[in-house]
Amino acid sequence: MINIELIRQPPAQVRQDLGRKGEDPLVVDTLIELDKKRRESNQILDNLREQRNITTKDIAKLIRQGENATGAKESTRLLGDSIKDAEESLRKYNAALNQLLLPIPNPQSLSVPDGEG
Secondary structure (H helix, E strand, O other), X not given: XXXXXXXXXXXXXXXXXXXXXXXXXXXXXXXXXXXXXXXXXXXXXXXXXHHHHHHHHHHHHHHHOOOOOHHHHHHHHHHHHHHHXXXXXXXXXXXXXXXXXOOOOOOOOOOOOOOOO
16 A cells, blocks of 8 residues: 555645546545645544643542532543544544545556556
8 A cells, every 4th residue: 555645745746646646636636635635634643632631630639639529520521422433433534535546556666657448
């Protein structure tokens, strides 16, 4: 499977290579869009996990101080639900991205003749 980094850096080169091999070069645009959504989803997931960690520390602090942490616990539970949703979203983007990446051939040398589509 081709590395997504090869598609991100010079997408025009990958389009050209696919065209030379008789493949549809428009798949590159779809891959770039999916990769962008996957990275955004991953960032959202990271932010949610960070919020959960902060809230968990706040709960421990409240409990050590003998204060009521019920509201913070509920907030943590809701964050956990959001994290599960974000993880599922990320799994879907990863699966879709991998499905599109699998059939894409590795870049070819310029000395290799063009394929017959």
